[in-house]
Amino acid sequence: MSKSKNQYLLFYKPYGVLCQFTNPGIEAQRPTLKDYINIPDVYSVGRLDLDSEGLLLLTNNGAVKHRLGHRQFAHQRSYWVQVEGIPTAAALQQLTQGVLINRELTRPALVKLLTTAPPLPPRYPPIRDRRNIPTSWLELILTEGRNRQVRRMTAAVGYPTLRLVRFSINIGAMQLTLTGLDPGQWRYLTPQEQQAILQL
Structure with a gap:
């Protein structure tokens, strides 16, 4: 204690x-x-x-x-994000620069497409597997925390979030x-x- x-x-x-x-x-x-x-x-x-x-x-x-x-204090939060599909360079750049959520641009973010899945335990229940659609993992670092922000950001650039894990603060x-x-x-x-x- x-x-x-x-x-x-x-x-x-x-x-x-x-x-x-x-x-x-x-x-x-x-x-x-x-x-x-x-x-x-x-x-x-x-x-x-x-x-x-x-x-x-x-x-x-x-x-x-x-x-x-x-x-207002903008401390960093880091996420591993599994998305549907493989984001293009243009989509990653858009996430980096900011996307519109409720007519307000998100702050610039740090975004990286991971070459391998992060070291996470399996999720229960597992995500829905769509055989003909690949998935990929992003590392996303934000300095704000709006309602469902990560999911709304990836959806805005055409890659819906399937699994979302905050791994550091x-x-x-x-x-x-x-x-x-x-x-x-x-x-x-x-x-x-x-x-x-x-x-x-």
């Missing part, structure tokens, strides 16, 4: 888990963060959609939550990653990682 008054956790959110601790209404049968994390009064910094996976930072420090969650000069975590696992930040957050 962390001895600090403020708590900082990293969690590998699995596919199909709501990014909240309660599940009222029509989502009542969905698993939530509460099914994995038994730490009171911590909340996620930013969100991942139900159908997205990967790294979540959780804390009870409201100032840190605001500093890392607000788009930058905290100043330090990068927090999924390394050492399996889906559904969490850990406390190390003293060095906490210090990087407090220096922001």
